[in-house]
Amino acid sequence: MFCCLNQIAYYVGLFVIGLVAVKFGFYVQRNFFRKGYDVHERYGKDSWILITGATAGIGLSLAKYSAKVKGLNVVLLGRNQEKLEEAEKEVKAANPKIKTKTYKFDFNNNSGYESYLKISEDLRDLDISMLVNNAGYMDLRPILTLKEEVMEQVTQTNINGLSLLTLIFAKRFAKRDKRSAIVNVASQAGYAPLPGNAHYGASKAFVRSLTKAVGYELRDKLDMLCFSPGFVTTAMTINKTGPDVVTSDDCCHCIFRDLGYETENQPSTLHEFVVFLVSPVLLINENLPNLVLSPMMGQEFKRMEDLRNKEK
Numbered sequence: 001m002f003c004c005l006n007q008i009a010y011y012v013g014l015f016v017i018g019l020v021a022v023k024f025g026f027y028v029q030r031n032f033f034r035k036g037y038d039v040h041e042r043y044g045k046d047s048w049i050l051i052t053g054a055t056a057g058i059g060l061s062l063a064k065y066s067a068k069v070k071g072l073n074v075v076l077l078g079r080n081q082e083k084l085e086e087a088e089k090e091v092k093a094a095n096p097k098i099k100t101k102t103y104k105f106d107f108n109n110n111s112g113y114e115s116y117l118k119i120s121e122d123l124r125d126l127d128i129s130m131l132v133n134n135a136g137y138m139d140l141r142p143i144l145t146l147k148e149e150v151m152e153q154v155t156q157t158n159i160n161g162l163s164l165l166t167l168i169f170a171k172r173f174a175k176r177d178k179r180s181a182i183v184n185v186a187s188q189a190g191y192a193p194l195p196g197n198a199h200y201g202a203s204k205a206f207v208r209s210l211t212k213a214v215g216y217e218l219r220d221k222l223d224m225l226c227f228s229p230g231f232v233t234t235a236m237t238i239n240k241t242g243p244d245v246v247t248s249d250d251c252c253h254c255i256f257r258d259l260g261y262e263t264e265n266q267p268s269t270l271h272e273f274v275v276f277l278v279s280p281v282l283l284i285n286e287n288l289p290n291l292v293l294s295p296m297m298g299q300e301f302k303r304m305e306d307l308r309n310k311e312k
């Protein structure tokens with residue numbers, strides 16, 4: 001009996017070590033050797049990238065990076081005209097040679113298909129080859145204190161708007177000769193049910209599922225990437241900082257590096273490691289991560305409430 005158990009443990013151990021070694025190999029390859037595709041070659045010379053929520057945070061960083069490092073023309077979509085103009089100036093300054101355009105649009109009061117289709121129609125003269133569904137909203141709090149209108153905003157922006165734009169641009173991109181790309185910004189909040197931030201977490205689980213399913217269906221024409229960072233220092237987190245937090249500028253390089261190679265990625269080694277740890281725990285029991293996540297969201301809520309109260 002003991003001999004068998006020993007042997008089983010031995011082979012299970014070997015299997016796990018093998019898996020970890022393969023994972024680590026991919027990690028090294030991705031982070032130290034991968035160059036990323038030449039976007040002009042792959043998606044079309046002098047084509048445009050359309051970024052939603054480009055007035056702040058990750059969207060603004062990505063707009064500047066796309067212009068400066070990738071030489072892409074940029075459409076910035078946002079809901080605030082002044083912020084859009086300010087952001088456009090920053091993008092122009094990052095690379096005066098590229099073209100820019102702004103598009104004012106608020107996901108909160110545009111729920112219908114027609115208003116999203118109009119975005120694509122208004123931009124029909126631009127050879128858009130990349131869409132980044134980045135606009136998102138979060139109000140991290142216990143469900144009983146979540147206002148219904150905020151819940152609707154999160155649904156409109158994170159789920160409805162993202163879905164419709166994915167559909168409209170997938171159809172548009174299917175007609176291009178070259179390949180095209182859609183990057184949907186999800187979050188680590190979408191990996192496991194997230195007590196204390198339940199609806200936002202669910203919206204990001206939706207983004208992860210949609211992006212990977214559509215990405216597989218349309219793999220012959222489209223590179224689809226789900227970008228799922230942990231905490232990022234932006235307005236959304238009220239400028240959260242810490243050893244586990246990355247900046248919005250840290251988010252840009254890995255998106256272009258992995259586009260066309262991966263279906264989902266994270267911006268840092270630590271964020272990758274969290275995913276690596278969470279996946280087997282979820283396999284054991286779906287509720288197990290709650291033991292860590294629930295108190296973590298509680299602390300986060302308290303930190304943000306304190307900051308909001310101080311501002312008042």
Ligand SMILES: NC(=O)c1ccc[n+]([C@@H]2O[C@H](COP(=O)([O-])OP(=O)(O)OC[C@H]3O[C@@H](n4cnc5c(N)ncnc54)[C@H](OP(=O)(O)O)[C@@H]3O)[C@@H](O)[C@H]2O)c1
Nearest residue numbers: 053055056057058106107108135136187231232234235236
């Ligand atoms: N920060 C994090 O820790 C974190 C972690 C994982 C994933 N993410 C995701 O990353 C994405 C970007 O977030 P961020 O951290 O960069 O947040 P942010 O700094 O708050 O920026 C969000 C952007 O989306 C825009 N936006 C929000 N609601 C909108 C609406 N109804 N209509 C049009 N535009 C709207 C914002 O416009 P305004 O400037 O006008 O508000 C802003 O440009 C989101 O999808 C978020 O869920 C963030």
Ligand SMILES: *[C@@H]1O[C@H](CO)[C@@H](O)[C@H](O)[C@H]1NC(C)=O
Nearest residue numbers: 079105106107108109110153
């Ligand atoms: C859309 O909603 C914003 C607030 O989110 C508001 O300021 C704006 O007036 C609304 N626009 C329309 C057309 O209802």
Ligand SMILES: *[C@@H]1O[C@H](CO)[C@@H](O)[C@H](O)[C@H]1NC(C)=O
Nearest residue numbers: 233234235238239240307311
């Ligand atoms: C967050 O950081 C930005 C940029 O540094 C700053 O303009 C803003 O006032 C900060 N917000 C808070 C609440 O500290």
